[in-house]
Amino acid sequence: xxxxxxxxxxxxxxxxxxxxxxxxxxxxxxxxxxxxxxxxxxxxxxxxxxxxxxxxxxxxxxxxxxxxxxxxxxxxxxxxxxxxxxxxxxxxxxxxxxxxxxxxxxxxxxxxxxxxxx
Amino acid sequence: xxxxxxxxxxxxxxxxxxxxxxxxxxxxxxxxxxxxxxxxxxxxxxxxxxxxxxxxxxxxxxxxxxxxxxxxxxxxxxxxxxxxxxxxxxxxxxxxxxxxxxxxxxxxxxxxxxxxxxxxxxxxxxxxxxxxxxxxxxxxxxxx
Amino acid sequence: xxxxxxxxxxxxxxxxxxxxxxxxxxxxxxxxxxxxxxxxxxxxxxxxxxxxxxxxxxxxxxxxxxxxxxxxxxxxxxxxxxxxxxxxxxxxxxxxxxxxxxxxxxxxxxxxxxxxxxxxxxxxxxxxxxxxxxxxxxxxxxxxxxxxxxxxxxxxxxxxxxxxxxxxxxxxxxxxxxxxxxxxxxxxxxxxxxxxxxxxxxxxxxxxxxxxxxxxxxxxxxxxxxxxxxxxxxxxxxxxxxxxxxxxxxxxxxxxxxxxxxxxxxxxxxxxxxxxxxxxxxxxxxxxxxxxxxxxxxxxxxxxxxxxxxxxxxxxxxxxxxxxxxxxxxxxxxxxxxxxxxxxxxxxxxxxxxxxxxxxxxxxxxxxxxxxxxxxxxxxxxxxxxxxxxxxxxxxxxxxxxxxxxxxxxxxxxxxxxxxxxxxxxxxxxxxxxxxxxxxxxxxxxxxxxxxxxxxxxxxxxxxxxxxxxxxxxxxxxxxxxxxxxxxxxxxxxx
Numbered sequence: 098x099x100x101x102x103x104x105x106x107x108x109x110x111x112x113x114x115x116x117x118x119x120x121x122x123x124x125x126x127x128x129x130x131x132x133x134x135x136x137x138x139x140x141x142x143x144x145x146x147x148x149x150x151x152x153x154x155x156x157x158x159x160x161x162x163x164x165x166x167x168x169x170x171x172x173x174x175x176x177x178x179x180x181x182x183x184x185x186x187x188x189x190x191x192x193x194x195x196x197x198x199x200x201x202x203x204x205x206x207x208x209x210x211x212x213x214x215x
Numbered sequence: 216x217x218x219x220x221x222x223x224x225x226x227x228x229x230x231x232x233x234x235x236x237x238x239x240x241x242x243x244x245x246x247x248x249x250x251x252x253x254x255x256x257x258x259x260x261x262x263x264x265x266x267x268x269x270x271x272x273x274x275x276x277x278x279x280x281x282x283x284x285x286x287x288x289x290x291x292x293x294x295x296x297x298x299x300x301x302x303x304x305x306x307x308x309x310x311x312x313x314x315x316x317x318x319x320x321x322x323x324x325x326x327x328x329x330x331x332x333x334x335x336x337x338x339x340x341x342x343x344x345x346x347x348x349x350x351x352x353x354x355x356x357x358x359x
Numbered sequence: 360x361x362x363x364x365x366x367x368x369x370x371x372x373x374x375x376x377x378x379x380x381x382x383x384x385x386x387x388x389x390x391x392x393x394x395x396x397x398x399x400x401x402x403x404x405x406x407x408x409x410x411x412x413x414x415x416x417x418x419x420x421x422x423x424x425x426x427x428x429x430x431x432x433x434x435x436x437x438x439x440x441x442x443x444x445x446x447x448x449x450x451x452x453x454x455x456x457x458x459x460x461x462x463x464x465x466x467x468x469x470x471x472x473x474x475x476x477x478x479x480x481x482x483x484x485x486x487x488x489x490x491x492x493x494x495x496x497x498x499x500x501x502x503x504x505x506x507x508x509x510x511x512x513x514x515x516x517x518x519x520x521x522x523x524x525x526x527x528x529x530x531x532x533x534x535x536x537x538x539x540x541x542x543x544x545x546x547x548x549x550x551x552x553x554x555x556x557x558x559x560x561x562x563x564x565x566x567x568x569x570x571x572x573x574x575x576x577x578x579x580x581x582x583x584x585x586x587x588x589x590x591x592x593x594x595x596x597x598x599x600x601x602x603x604x605x606x607x608x609x610x611x612x613x614x615x616x617x618x619x620x621x622x623x624x625x626x627x628x629x630x631x632x633x634x635x636x637x638x639x640x641x642x643x644x645x646x647x648x649x650x651x652x653x654x655x656x657x658x659x660x661x662x663x664x665x666x667x668x669x670x671x672x673x674x675x676x677x678x679x680x681x682x683x684x685x686x687x688x689x690x691x692x693x694x695x696x697x698x699x700x701x702x703x704x705x706x707x708x709x710x711x712x713x714x715x716x717x718x719x720x721x722x723x724x725x726x727x728x729x730x731x732x733x734x735x736x737x738x739x740x741x742x743x744x745x746x747x748x749x750x751x752x753x754x755x756x757x758x759x760x761x762x763x764x765x766x767x768x769x770x771x772x773x774x775x776x777x778x779x780x781x782x783x784x785x786x787x788x789x790x791x792x793x794x795x796x797x798x799x800x801x802x803x804x805x806x807x808x809x810x811x812x813x814x815x816x817x818x819x820x821x822x823x824x825x826x827x828x829x830x831x832x833x834x835x836x837x838x839x840x841x842x843x844x845x846x847x848x849x850x851x852x853x854x
Contacts, residue, residue: 113539120528133531140538147546155248170545173494175252177538179337180501184531186344187508191524193348198517211518288379295376298368301423308368310424 105146112139124204126195130188137181144170144177226268233261241334245323251330255337263345271349280346283339290336297328363407367420367433367489370404370443371499373397374482378475387470391458394474398447398454401485405443412440413840417847419491427491428552434491438844441695442488442618445702449610450481453706456819457603460713464515464601473513476506477607484615493541493627494551496619497534500583504530507612510604511596522595529592533582540575543568544627557627557851564631573633576623584616586680587650590673597669602713605665609672610706614698617679621695621848625683629852634686644684648778650677655785659792664715664722667789668708671748674782675701681775682763686852690766691845693759696837700747700755700830707744707823711737714812714820719805724792729802731794733809736817738797740824745790747827750783754831758838 112135119132148170156165196202199210241254266274297309304313311325312318362369377397381390412418417436421427457477465473483503487496508530512523545551547568548559563569578589585593593613597605624634634640654674661667679701682694712722714737719726731738747754760779767776811817830837 117532120532126524129528133528136532137535140535140542143539144542147542169551170542173551176494176498179252180498180505182344183340183505184501184527187505188524188527188531190347191508191512191520191527194512195520195524198520207521211521214518284382288383291379292376295372298372299376302365302368307421307424308365308372309422312424 105142109139109143109146112136112142126192126202126204127189129204130185130192133188134181134185137177137184141174141177141181144174222268226264230261230265233264234258237261241330242327244330245326251333251335252337254330255334255339256341258334258338259341259345262342266345266349271346275346275350278342278346280343283343283346286335287339287343290332290334290339293332293335294329297325297332301325363411365420366404366408367435368422370401370408370447370489371433371482371486373400373404374478374485377478378482381471381475381478385471387462387467387474388458390471390474391454391461394457394477395451395454397478398450398481401447401481402444402451405440405447405485408435409437409440409444409840412437413843428550428555431495432491432552432554433489434554435489436844437840437847438618438621438695439488441699441840441844442615443485445614445699446481446484446488446611449702449706450477450607452819452822453603453607453610453710456606456710456713456816459813459815460603460717461601463717464603465513469513473510473601473604476509476513477604479503480506480510480607480612484611487615488618491553492551493544493553493556493623494538496623497538497541500534500537500619503612503615504534504583507604507608510608511600513604514599514601516599518595519599522592522599526592526596529582529589533579533589536575536579536582538579540572540579543572543575547572553622553627557630560628561630561632564633569631570633570637573624573628573631573637573639576628577620577639580616580620580623581646584613584620584676585673586646586676587653587673588646590650590654590676593673594666594669597672597709598663598666602709602716606706606709606713609668609709610702613672613676614702617676617683617694617698621683621691625691625848625852629848634852640684640686643680644775647677647680647684648775650674650680651778651782652785655782655789658789659785662724664724664727664793665709665712667792668705668712671786671789672701672705674786675705675748677782678759678763678779681779682766685766685770685772686849687766687769688842688845688849689762689769691848692838692841693762693766695844696762696834696841697759699837699841700759700827703755703823703830704744704747704827707740707820707827708748710816710820710823711740711744714816717812717816718809721805724796726803726805727793728796728800729798729806730796730809731798733802733806734811737812737820740817740820741793741797743824744827745793747831749786749790752831753828755827755834756831758831758834762838 116132116136116139120129120136123129123132148167150164150166153164153166154162156168192202199207201207237254237257240249240257241251244250262274262278265277301310301313302308306313312321314324315321374397377393381393384390412435419427420433422431422433461470461473480503483499483506486499490496490499508523508527511526512520544556547563547566548556550556550559560569582589597609628634651674654670654677658667658670661670679694679697682690682697715727716722718734747756750756750760764776764779767779
């Protein structure tokens with residue numbers, strides 16, 4: 098099936114908004130991290146899409162290969178994925194420690210506890 | 216899961232091949248798809264599988280925290296060290312062409328060592344992230 | 360090639376390689392020694408770079424020998440070199456202070472982690488300043504941000520954890536916005552090298568993709584630099600981080616983000632004409648003015664002094680942003696010199712607060728009552744840096760505000776000049792609160808038990824406070840560099 102021209106870009110926007118919404122609207126810290134992950138992945142989709150050339154293959158020299166996809170965005174996103182993994186891991190590690198010291202990971206309950214201490 | 220013989224035997228059969236595949240991805244990186252990032256993750260996956268089936272205590276014995284930390288540090292030092300060697304050999308930082316008599320061989324050696332460093336680092340980091348989350352030991356919390 | 364040719368790479372490589380060494384060493388004293396050595400080495404490298412850029416003009420370093428625009432290029436010009444010197448000088452002074460304060464505030468088995476993150480953060484900040492590749496900025500931005508989150512989370516209070524978490528969420532959103540912006544610009548130009556991108560953007564400036572890219576970049580960087588109203592992560596992060604981390608970050612992290620804003624918005628998008636075609640500068644000015652007043656006003660009511668000074672930082676970022684928004688050479692020079700001046704005075708203040716926390720265990724306004732007579736040297740440093748924050752003559756704060764007002768008048772914006780003076784009155788209010796509590800209030804029980812802070816804390820604090828006076832009395836050197844930097848930046852901006 099032929100994918101309509103801008104389908105990937107639309108999906109990137111949908112994922113971006115969904116992720117950002119989850120980060121803003123969800124009170125649960127784990128859900129916030131999930132939202133953050135979706136938000137970052139939308140950017141990965143954006144970059145990978147722009148590197149794709151119709152009919153292009155991996156940029157490895159070989160007989161009869163003339164059209165290559167642009168490898169640069171893919172490499173950039175490899176870096177961004179690693180950064181994303183590190184961010185998610187650190188975020189979840191913080192959530193674990195927040196849960197250990199506050200006993201909750203709900204934003205509103207945390208806020209109530211913190212205001213009591215201020 | 217310790218009493219399931221199929222899982223135990225199946226895992227024992229699989230792990231060598233996972234490790235081997237990781238090494239393939241690692242060393243094939245300069246000719247085809249692959250490289251240090253992917254290899255490191257696959258290599259770590261073998262240990263994570265081992266930990267899931269045989270328990271954290273065994274996995275910890277196979278891959279102690281100190282060793283992970285050393286591998287991680289060594290990985291970064293290998294990567295940066297190759298760059299510095301390039302500098303000492305008269306090129307710019309991370310210029311691999313000067314590592315050998317012919318630039319092409321130099322590039323091969325350089326990217327090989329750098330990817331090895333990346334692979335070691337990613338492996339140790341992924342394993343550490345899993346171990347830290349899977350363990351209940353609060354003192355290990357900051358290892359990641 | 361000589362060692363001198365490799366200095367741009369070494370500025371990043373030295374701290375990067377130090378981090379694994381610290382992790383391998385683990386012993387607190389050894390870790391601290393490495394961190395000090397690295398910070399001072401970076402200062403020496405940055406000083407050399409600034410000297411040679413002022414003498415011989417801008418120069419490039421090609422990573423891996425790959426020619427720009429294909430390879431990653433490290434580009435050193437007056438603006439870069441100035442920021443490098445600011446960051447590494449703050450890092451060097453704070454590193455001397457760190458040992459005593461960190462030993463008190465962080466568990467011994469975690470101290471090595473603090474120092475490893477400290478040098479990694481330094482590596483990221485220096486990298487952001489020196490690189491000429493737009494995506495490379497993101498990589499270094501994340502290196503510094505991730506280490507910053509850990510530094511904040513190492514604070515004693517459990518609220519440090521939630522502060523670090525909120526900073527992580529907002530920081531990641533900001534960095535991701537930056538990547539989106541760079542991605543859209545890359546889509547239209549096919550290059551990531553900043554100089555190359557700046558050449559190619561004007562041809563496609565009319566497209567909505569480029570406009571969207573600019574919008575994403577400004578919001579993303581605005582989040583990282585804590586420009587009002589994107590500052591929400593900052594007060595808690597500064598208030599609950601370990602004292603050393605707060606002093607270091609207050610002096611460097613937001614400043615480097617401002618530099619990235621200058622570099623991207625003026626340097627890369629300057630030639631597109633979008634800066635004047637879109638109401639961008641008006642928007643920045645509104646954000647700046649709102650930040651100046653809200654930040655200062657909120658600071659007056661904070662019971663915790665670290666939080667009060669954090670809000671004051673939001674206001675000070677407002678001044679810097681205001682200087683940029685004038686889009687004139689004087690305004691830009693004022694903004695750049697205020698980067699330097701604010702870094703000095705805020706670091707001095709947070710170092711002094713760290714000394715107070717060292718003795719009292721807190722920096723709340725009721726606890727510091729009467730502390731002026733018990734810790735005279737520390738509080739004198741607070742007074743000097745506080746006067747500078749207000750903008751009293753003979754301090755660095757006065758130099759910045761003088762040029763800001765001059766730029767405002769030069770732009771024909773009298774109300775803005777008046778606003779600068781009015782917001783300074785708010786600064787008088789929050790500094791006076793500290794002075795009143797320290798010298799005129801009845802001493803608290805904690806204050807009665809306190810003695811002067813150890814020499815290891817006093818000397819770095821006074822080094823910074825002294826610099827706040829030194830560069831206030833003789834501003835020709837800093838203003839000279841700032842003017843050269845401003846002129847270089849404005850060259851690429853289309854009228």
